Amino acid sequence: MKAVVFEEHGGTEVLSYTDIPEPEPGPYEVLIEVKAAGANFNDIWARRGMPGMKVIFPHVSGSDVSGVVAALGSEVTGTGFGSSSLQVGDEVVVHPGLSCRTCDFCVTGQEFFCRQFRIWGFQSGPNDGGHSEYVTMPAVNVLPKPSNLSHEEAASMPLVLETAWRMLVSRAKVQPGEHVLIWGGVGGLGTMAIQICRMFGANPIPVVGSAQKVAKAEQLGAVNVIDRSSQDVVAEVKAITGKAGADIVFEHSGQETWPTSMAALRWGGRLVVCGASTGFEAVTDLRFLWNKQQNLLGSHLSNKAELSAALRAVEAGSIKPVIDRVLPLSDVASGQQLMEDLQVQGKVVYVP
Ligand SMILES: [Zn+2]
Structure with missing residues (x-):
């Protein structure tokens, strides 16, 4: 073969x-x-x-x-x-x-x-x-x-769907009305994350790297899309959330985006991470972590039942x-x- x-x-x-x-x-x-x-x-x-x-x-x-x-x-x-x-x-x-x-x-x-x-x-x-x-x-x-x-x-x-599902549903426990900052907004993980957020009544805020990718993210139902090639991510998140910051940050980029993720995260917010495509050695200023009482959550793939649940949402037409x-x-x-x-x-x- x-x-x-x-x-x-x-x-x-x-x-x-x-x-x-x-x-x-x-x-x-x-x-x-x-x-x-x-x-x-x-x-x-x-x-x-x-x-x-x-x-x-x-x-x-x-x-x-x-x-x-x-x-x-x-x-x-x-x-x-x-x-x-x-x-x-x-x-x-x-x-x-x-x-x-x-x-x-x-x-x-x-x-x-x-x-x-x-x-x-x-x-x-x-x-x-x-x-x-x-x-x-x-x-x-x-x-x-x-x-x-x-x-x-x-x-x-399956792989991106179950990874994003575990990150948002099982680990970060996304809630209706929450703002979710999503790196790589039109990548494999990002497109699943946008749709999962919408399914749970949350507001996805995908970050993309070009004007042309903004259109793609909007097509998937995102209202607030950030183009990092022309916009400041933290300033945009603050504007979208009434200065509060994101309730959840969906991370898989790592070293390059981590400080921005932490700065865009609300006091008491959850940052969930499943990878580090730009490097493993991300810097965290611990003063902000304890003062803001933020929560760092690791996540890796999912179990079979989580994939099964996510596929039911696909079959129902909620995730495409x-x-x-x-x-x-x-x-x-x-x-x-x-x-x-x-x-x-x-x-x-x-x-x-
Ligand atoms: Zn075993």
């Missing part, structure tokens, strides 16, 4: 669209014929290499797929797939959080604390990720594809996929280049 493989770190030139053996499902796994696969920044981190993270070579990236069940492992009974049983031919998406499923953390819905927790298609391997024609997946990680979405649409959602473009699987390199150049609004999707 075809897959996009790399065997060393580097630029997009290390990606090779080539033949690898088709995987076989273990007893508790399913084989999925990939109809569409999503792109994430994790794919780029794995390719470039990250300090302290060992990528298993040869590596196939890709943590989001939508496809059709092609075979079931011998012990797959269908439990864990809602009320119906999992069968060959079912249209499915996957929850990319792999864990032992039996430890105290796993059985209490805290699988991200499991000692064996890994993000599939990022920390798994050799090969193994979604940028290929077939994948195997533990049956417990498989969920029904929302029936109102195409495979391309469905493949664009946002696709920038669909590329052939052989074009993963151009997709990653567009993302690195910040030329993408929403998600890139690959089709085998």
Whole structure:
């Protein structure tokens, strides 16, 4: 089968669209014929290499797929797939959080604390990720594809959807009427965050990097959009919130934006962070943290039930996929280049 493989770190030139053996499902796994696969920044981190993270070579990236069940492992009974049983031919998406499923953390819905927790298609391997024609997946990680979405649409959602859902709903506990400052407003995470805020009656304040991206954010229902190329983020937040500051800041940028995030955060507000794409060493002035009694919340992916809840909101039409473009699987390199150049609004999707 075809897959996009790399065997060393580097630029997009290390990606090779080539033949690898088709995987076989273990007893508790399913084989999925990939109809569409999503792109994430994790794919780029794995390719470039990250300090302290060992990528298993040869590596196939890709943590989001939508496809059709092609075979079931011998012990797959269908439990864990809602009320119906999992069968060959079912249209499915996957929850990319792999864990032992039996430890105290796993059985209490805290699988991200499991000692064996890994993000599939990022920390798994050799090969193994979604940028290929077939994948195997533990049956417990498989969920029904929302029936109102195409495979391309469905493949664009789970990782960013469940990450944004956990950040805003489970960790920051977003409330109606609250103001939520969202970095990367028209990126994969940002487009989900805007829609989740609106669904909960909050006011999303996306930050974008150009006038053209302002229009995209408005199209998703944001009323107050900040263009950081021409506006001062803190001053704008103060103006929008009647000088109070944001109730919640949605952070995944890190070092470059952190001081601004802290300055834009209301007294007693919550800052929730799931990543640091511009660097890990963010500076916090502790005097402000204690005086303003602000709350810093970490967040990482979500558990399966949170993805399941978010997908119900998708099926109900409250959250919609946002696709920038669909590329052939052989074009993963151009997709990653567009993302690195910040030329993408929403998600890139690959089709085998
Ligand atoms: Zn576990």
